[in-house]
Every structure is written in structure tokens, then in C-alpha cells.
Amino acid sequence: MNDAPAITTVPVKLGDRSYDILIGAGLIDRAGAAIASRAGSVRVAIVSDETVAALHLDRLTRSLSGAGIDSTPILVTAGEKSKGFATLEAVTNAILAARLERGDVVIAFGGGVIGDLAGFAAGIARRGMRFIQMPTSLLAQVDSSVGGKTGINTAHGKNLVGVFYQPQLVLADTDVLDTLTPREFRAGYAEVAKYGLIDRSDFFAWLEKNWRGIFDGGPERTEAIAVSCQSKADVVARDEKETGDRALLNLGHTFGHALETATNYDSARLVHGEGVSIGIVLAHQFSTKMNLASQDDAGRVEAHFRQVGLPVSIGDIPGELPSAEKLMDYIAQDKKVARGALTFILTRGIGQAFIAKDVPPSAVLSFLQEKHPT
Amino acid sequence: MNDAPAITTVPVKLGDRSYDILIGAGLIDRAGAAIASRAGSVRVAIVSDETVAALHLDRLTRSLSGAGIDSTPILVTAGEKSKGFATLEAVTNAILAARLERGDVVIAFGGGVIGDLAGFAAGIARRGMRFIQMPTSLLAQVDSSVGGKTGINTAHGKNLVGVFYQPQLVLADTDVLDTLTPREFRAGYAEVAKYGLIDRSDFFAWLEKNWRGIFDGGPERTEAIAVSCQSKADVVARDEKETGDRALLNLGHTFGHALETATNYDSARLVHGEGVSIGIVLAHQFSTKMNLASQDDAGRVEAHFRQVGLPVSIGDIPGELPSAEKLMDYIAQDKKVARGALTFILTRGIGQAFIAKDVPPSAVLSFLQEKHPT
Incomplete structure (x- = not known):
């Protein structure tokens, strides 16, 4: 392991539920050792989807078995x-059918959907198993794998059912991002840019200059x-539980969720990051x-998102x-x-997002009518 | 309210998730005031079953609306x-369909099944709503409504899926127990006696003397x-999360769950308390x-349970x-x-239960063959 590539560690500080996010190249091959050194002798269920499994599952299984860890x-x-x-x-029953015990581990190996689904299943199987996130999409690496929100969608909306359940470890292998389609990568990039827009205007300015390195797999990507x-x-x-500031992370998500609902979660038309x-x-x-904000700032955001190839208007969504x-x-x-008043994340400019709790629904509707005339 | 019957309060101390259990006559009629004084202006979903609803729902709804609380x-x-x-x-979707928000309240109004089910739904709807237990069976009042375990059954076993989710209040109306069948009341009594058998031999001795008062609705019941x-x-x-001592509460439950599975949860043959x-x-x-224990102690337990009318052997279960x-x-x-070794709650005598982590499966099997020859 002497010439193994460097790993960046980001700690998440949550008292007795604190954990590390490890970010770097080749982490799938090092997952077995990383898990064995932290969790000891455990058995593992790997929840994944057919696309990710076809590309990466063998490598993960080999890494685990190399560390003496059986996986299902x-x-x-x-x-x-x-x-x-x-x-x-189905996933929860499969975890039980594998006869995993409370101290055993559920790994979410995939993008945001897998992380949210597997995390929820891990949180309720035996009232809570050990849980590790191995996000394979950019979106999952920078957003959904961190912070403990899990959930599913219902007819009533997106992510309305779930639990707060923190992983014990996040392993983000930056190499796997090369297997994403450009469209998937771009979608994740929207969440990267979001952090700059919330409260780090210098990061957004850096992204405006360095986004090509991120897309091309340069050192800017890990950074x-x-x-x-x-x-x-x-x-x-x-x-942790979004009683205040955490809502800032929902910048863009109220409109975004409505558009996802409107397209019936059809990924051919719109994926979450779009x-x-x-x-x-x-x-x-x-x-x-x-x-609240200047026309210039709104234009700068739209221009940057358009430049990287992201959709920037309701009209950019194909179909009715x-x-x-x-x-x-x-x-x-x-x-x-x-209580009837709309809570929105609004902004006073780049990096100056804030929680507005008293947005008049009539103002939102008239804005939507302007942006989406029928 | 001057001549309202006395209420006994039992505090459950869990840091910032502490709550009170209120026990006494007429609490359904006082629920609206009790909830309004604690939770303020909220809306409420009442999860119940058809049997309990037919007997008591109108009274609860009136009590809530008298305090200005709308309920679904x-x-x-x-x-x-x-x-x-x-x-x-279905229950989770119904909570969402009622458009309840995070600060609104889910009430579990029924026995153990309703408490476990509604508590689970309250724990996952919007990743956690306010939750109040109003147990209407003796079993739920003394056991399942307290302590935050929620869950459902699967083909793999009982309560294998759920969350730890503490209520914010428990209201145990002792009057409603008069509407239970004698069989249901007796079933709950098994859990009452369990506390004496775990670590309060004086309580078990008191029960041996005073059980008739409990069954007849005397002051012994509230006590x-x-x-x-x-x-x-x-x-x-x-x-709280059963990493140690809490397992003592499972005294009798490993055998009991196996028998419930064996009868396919058919309540005509066996209910949980039986x-x-x-x-x-x-x-x-x-x-x-x-x-580990004397024949005398085992005989005393069997004799008391038989005396109150509870089944005491596998042969007491009707059918194959x-x-x-x-x-x-x-x-x-x-x-x-x-890890392959069986964990059982065993005992050294009345009030001396302990967690045995290394029980040989062969010893359990041979004991079962003796008690249940085929």
C-alpha cells in the first residue's frame, strides 16, 4: 500500500455518531481493508443496482473477501x-433472509437512489444495522451519502417517508466517476455548485474557473x-434533523422536486440533479x-450552469x-x-442563500406562470 | 376538573427525549386538554382499529375538538x-394524505399492534412526526406503549423491522380496560407479572396476594x-437501544415468539400475552x-399463571x-x-432473571422435545 494514492478524509462531527468520509482513487479495492479495520469480523449485504453491479460489484466483492468478509x-x-x-x-426482507445480525453491515453501493433506499432499509432492519455508504455517482458523493437522510417516494411526493440514519463510514472512490455518462456527471455537478451558492461565493468563483478540470478528472475533482x-x-x-440551517441545503429543491413530480420521475426527461x-x-x-438579489447574480448562475451543459429553464425539459x-x-x-405559508430557500446574491418562511404562494404562482406560460 | 380522579405520573428519563406516562380513570375525556397544554395548536391523526374505534373513538374525537384540535x-x-x-x-400514506406537517401529532389509540404500527408510521412519515401513545389494552399500557420500540412482522419473524421512536406522551386510561374480554386482560397480566419475575420478587409476591383486585378494577389495578x-x-x-439490560424485558419472549410464529399469529389460538x-x-x-433455578420457584410461577387463567404449557394451545x-x-x-450462540433470558429464581449469552442450541432442542413430544 506504499504507493497507494492519497486519500482525503472529511470528518462528520455528530457526537457518538461521528464518522469519516474517505475520498480518493481506488477506494473500492481498499474497501475490504477499511471495513475490516473498523468493524472487525462482520458479514455484509451489498445493496446495489444492476447497472452499478455490472461495472463494479466483482471488484468490491473481491476486496471484501480478501479481507475475510463474506458478502451477499x-x-x-x-x-x-x-x-x-x-x-x-424487498430489500429489507433480503437483509433478513441473509440472516445478518444487528452488528453486521449493510453497504449502499450506488447512486442517490441506492443510498436513500439502502440506508432506510438498514435503519429499519432489526431496528438498525451498521451502515456504510459507497456512493458511485458524483451526486451521491457530494450530497446524498453524507448527512443521514434516507427515504423513499410516495404518491404524495418525494422523500416524504424515511428515517434519519447516519452511516458509520463513507467511501467515495473518485475513479468510478469515469464510468458515469456526461449527463449523470453534470447532474451531480449542480449539487457541487450549490454549496458555493449557499454560503461560499469564493468556491463558486473557483468553480467558474476550474470546472473543466473537475469534469476531466483532474486534481480539481477530488478537491x-x-x-x-x-x-x-x-x-x-x-x-442534523433540519430544524433550522440544514434547510439551506434545499436551495433549488422545492422547484426541482415539483419538476421531478411533474415528469413522474422519468429519468429520460429529467434526473434529480437536472x-x-x-x-x-x-x-x-x-x-x-x-x-432580493441582483439580475447580474441570477444571470451569472444561469450562465455557468448553461456553460457546463445543464438545463436552466422549465422549457429545457423535453415533452409536455x-x-x-x-x-x-x-x-x-x-x-x-x-402552516400554510411557503418556506423557500431564497438568496440575496451568490453565496448568500437564506431561509424565507413567509413566501406568499400567490407570488410563486405568478412567477411560475411567467416562466411556464400555457 | 376539581373532582376529576387522581392521575399517577410515571416519568421516563431519556435526556431530551424524556416524557411522562399518565395513568388513571377518564383520561380519554381529558386527552384534548392534556395534548393542547403540551403541544399547542396542532392537528392530529388517530390511528386505531375498528374494534377500539367502535367503543371509544367518538369520546376521544370530542375531547380533542373540545380543546380546538382537529383530528383525522x-x-x-x-x-x-x-x-x-x-x-x-397504508397508514403512512394516510398520514401524508391528511397533510399533517412535522410538528403535528400521530396518536396510537389501541393495543400493542396499533402502538407498534402507528409508532413506526409516525417515525418514518416526514422522517418523524410528534407521537402520542394512548394504549387501550392492559398489555399495551404496561409494556408496548412505553420505551419506544416500534415495528412490524415479516415472513422472517416478529418485530424484525421497525425503529426506536419514543412517544412524547403516554395516556393510559384505566377505565377502558373494563371493555376488554377477560382473555385479553389476562394476556396483559402476563407482562405485569413479568416485571416481578425479572427483578422485583416483592412485587410478584404482592401480585400472588392481590391479583383479584387488579382483575376486578380495584385500586390495585392502577398501582x-x-x-x-x-x-x-x-x-x-x-x-434505550437494547445493547444490554433491556434484553431482560424479553423474559419468556423467545419461546413466546416461536409459539406465535407456530400458530401463524392466529389470535383465536394464541395472543401475544398468552x-x-x-x-x-x-x-x-x-x-x-x-x-440454575429451583423446582419450587418454577412451580410457583406456573401455579400463579394457572390460577389467573393463563395457559402455562405448549399443550394448552388448541390445534396442531x-x-x-x-x-x-x-x-x-x-x-x-x-453469532450462532443462543441468547436467552434465564433465571436463578423469582426476581432473579439474567441474560445468558451462551445457551447451547442442543439443550434448548432437547428441552422442547421433552415439553412437546411429537
Whole structure:
């Protein structure tokens, strides 16, 4: 291991539930050793999807068995449709069928869907198993694998059912990102840029200059992932259960979720990160309309997202969409509603996002009608 | 309220998740005031079953609306079969359909099944709503409503899927116990006696003398419920997530769960408390066989349970049962298995239960073959 590539460690500080995020090249091959040194003699269930498994599962299984760890794969169909009660039940039953005990480990090996689904199953099987995240998409590495939110979707909306359940370790292998399609990579990039837009204007400026290195797999990639994880870890440490500041991480997500609902989670039309990209641009434009942010800042965000190839407007989504009024209904049903007043993450400019708790629904509707005339 | 009957309060001390158990007559009629004074202006979903709802729901709804609290009833079929993924999904969706927000309240209004199911749904809907237990069976009042264990059954066994989720308040109305069948009341009594057998031999001796008052609704009833809740609260405060002492509460439950599985949770043949009754007697007899406890103590437990009308042997269960070998399989699949060695709650005598982590499966099997020859 002397010439093994360097690993960046980001600690997540949550008292007796603290854990490390390890970021670097070749981490799949080192997973067995990393898990054995932390968890000792355990058995493992690897929850993954068919796409990720075809590319990387053999390598992970070999790494685990090399460290004396037996593993059982539990595979689900790739895509957002697996984030529902039916698949949750199947995965949970598969963990029980493998006769794993409370001290054994569930690994989420995949993108955001797998992390949310496997984390939820790990949180409820035997009322909580050990849980390790091995995110394989950029989005999962910088966002969903960190912070302990797990969940599934229902007819009532996205992520409305789940538990807060922290992993004991996150292993982010930066090599696997080379197997993503450009579209998937870009979608994850929207969440990277989000951290700059929330409260790190210098990071956003750095991204404007260095984004090509991130996309091309240069050293900027690991740096961008580490800054993103650190940003998220800081927020989660302050407010694990989202009673306050953590809501800032939802910048762009209220609009984004509504658009995902409107496209029925059809990934051919819109994936989560693309919804967030459009949502972030809309949040900046709406902030401008509310006289909170300058037109220049909103334009800068839109220009950067467009430059990297992300969709930036509702019109960029292929196919028919429901009316502005219907989109408004989806927003009202979103979980960030409190007592009839809408809570939105708005901004005073690049890196100056804030939680607005009293946004008039009529203002949102009129903004949507303007952006999405029918 | 000047001549309202006295209420006994038992505090459960769990740091920032501490809560009170209120025990007394007429608490349903006082629920609205009790909830409004603690939770303020909230909306409520009442999860209940058709049997309990027919008897008591109107009174609860009136009490809530008298305090200005709107409520939505969510009714499920009575019985253990409702403790599964399908009903969990239905209840969770009904909470979302009622558009309850995170700060709103889910009330579990029923016996142990309702408490486990509604608590699980409250723990996962919006990643955790406010939760209040209003147990209507003796078993739920003295056991399942206290301590935060929630869960459902799967084909792999009982309560293998769930979350630890503490209520914010428990309201135990002792009047409602008069509407239980004698059989249901007796089943709950097995859990009351269990506390004496774990570590309060004086309480067990008091029960041997005073059980008739408990069954007849005398002042002994409230006292027995309060002692039971206090016993459970003490254990839970020491070990909320069952990494140690809390397992003592499973006295009789390993055998009991196996018998419930063997009867396919058919309440016509065996209800939970009856399984626990037989299980407790078996645990004492097995402890005698292992030369840990005296024959006299085991006989005293069996005699008392028989005296109150509880089943005390496998042969007391009506209908055909699987073989001893099959019962052993169910035990091995139970969650209290660690690394191949069986963990059992055994005893050195009345009030001297302990956690035995190294019970040889062969000894259990031979004991079962003796008690249940085929």
C-alpha cells in the first residue's frame, strides 16, 4: 500500500455518531481493508443496482473477501422507481433472509437512489444495522451519502417517508466517476455548485474557473468533492434533523422536486440533479423578482450552469408539462410547507442563500406562470 | 376538573427525549386538554382499529375538538395481521394524505399492534412526526406503549423491522380496560407479572396476594400498572437501544415468539400475552433443567399463571403445532441470536432473571422435545 494514492478524509462531527468520509482513487479495492479495520469480523449485504453491479460489484466483492468478509449482493432495478415501499420491503426482507445480525453491515453501493433506499432499509432492519455508504455517482458523493437522510417516494411526493440514519463510514472512490455518462456527471455537478451558492461565493468563483478540470478528472475533482462534503458536513453538524440551517441545503429543491413530480420521475426527461439545476436558477430568478438579489447574480448562475451543459429553464425539459397551477400544487404538497405559508430557500446574491418562511404562494404562482406560460 | 380522579405520573428519563406516562380513570375525556397544554395548536391523526374505534373513538374525537384540535381517524383491521408492510404503507400514506406537517401529532389509540404500527408510521412519515401513545389494552399500557420500540412482522419473524421512536406522551386510561374480554386482560397480566419475575420478587409476591383486585378494577389495578410502567421506564432509561439490560424485558419472549410464529399469529389460538405466559413458564422450567433455578420457584410461577387463567404449557394451545425441531428453527431465526450462540433470558429464581449469552442450541432442542413430544 506504499504507493497507494492519497486519500482525503472529511470528518462528520455528530457526537457518538461521528464518522469519516474517505475520498480518493481506488477506494473500492481498499474497501475490504477499511471495513475490516473498523468493524472487525462482520458479514455484509451489498445493496446495489444492476447497472452499478455490472461495472463494479466483482471488484468490491473481491476486496471484501480478501479481507475475510463474506458478502451477499441485493440488487434492484436502476432508477428512481426503486425508491418506493415495494422495493424497500424487498430489500429489507433480503437483509433478513441473509440472516445478518444487528452488528453486521449493510453497504449502499450506488447512486442517490441506492443510498436513500439502502440506508432506510438498514435503519429499519432489526431496528438498525451498521451502515456504510459507497456512493458511485458524483451526486451521491457530494450530497446524498453524507448527512443521514434516507427515504423513499410516495404518491404524495418525494422523500416524504424515511428515517434519519447516519452511516458509520463513507467511501467515495473518485475513479468510478469515469464510468458515469456526461449527463449523470453534470447532474451531480449542480449539487457541487450549490454549496458555493449557499454560503461560499469564493468556491463558486473557483468553480467558474476550474470546472473543466473537475469534469476531466483532474486534481480539481477530488478537491471539489472534498469541499462539497465538508460544506455539507458543517451544516449537518449544526442541524442534523433540519430544524433550522440544514434547510439551506434545499436551495433549488422545492422547484426541482415539483419538476421531478411533474415528469413522474422519468429519468429520460429529467434526473434529480437536472431538476436541482433548473430549481437553483429559478430560485435566483425568483429572488430577483422579489427584489432580493441582483439580475447580474441570477444571470451569472444561469450562465455557468448553461456553460457546463445543464438545463436552466422549465422549457429545457423535453415533452409536455402540467400547467403552472399544477406545479404550484406539487410545491404546496412538498414537505417544506409550514402552516400554510411557503418556506423557500431564497438568496440575496451568490453565496448568500437564506431561509424565507413567509413566501406568499400567490407570488410563486405568478412567477411560475411567467416562466411556464400555457 | 376539581373532582376529576387522581392521575399517577410515571416519568421516563431519556435526556431530551424524556416524557411522562399518565395513568388513571377518564383520561380519554381529558386527552384534548392534556395534548393542547403540551403541544399547542396542532392537528392530529388517530390511528386505531375498528374494534377500539367502535367503543371509544367518538369520546376521544370530542375531547380533542373540545380543546380546538382537529383530528383525522385512520382505521385498520384489528389483529396482528395488520402489523405488516402493507398496512404500514397504508397508514403512512394516510398520514401524508391528511397533510399533517412535522410538528403535528400521530396518536396510537389501541393495543400493542396499533402502538407498534402507528409508532413506526409516525417515525418514518416526514422522517418523524410528534407521537402520542394512548394504549387501550392492559398489555399495551404496561409494556408496548412505553420505551419506544416500534415495528412490524415479516415472513422472517416478529418485530424484525421497525425503529426506536419514543412517544412524547403516554395516556393510559384505566377505565377502558373494563371493555376488554377477560382473555385479553389476562394476556396483559402476563407482562405485569413479568416485571416481578425479572427483578422485583416483592412485587410478584404482592401480585400472588392481590391479583383479584387488579382483575376486578380495584385500586390495585392502577398501582400494578404504575409499578409496571416504572419498572419498564427504569430499564429503558438504562439501555434505550437494547445493547444490554433491556434484553431482560424479553423474559419468556423467545419461546413466546416461536409459539406465535407456530400458530401463524392466529389470535383465536394464541395472543401475544398468552405466548409470553407459556414462554415465561418454559423459561423458568428450562432454568431448572439447567440447574440454575429451583423446582419450587418454577412451580410457583406456573401455579400463579394457572390460577389467573393463563395457559402455562405448549399443550394448552388448541390445534396442531409444528414439531419441536421446527419450533427450534423459529427460535434460531429470532432476533436475539448472536453469532450462532443462543441468547436467552434465564433465571436463578423469582426476581432473579439474567441474560445468558451462551445457551447451547442442543439443550434448548432437547428441552422442547421433552415439553412437546411429537
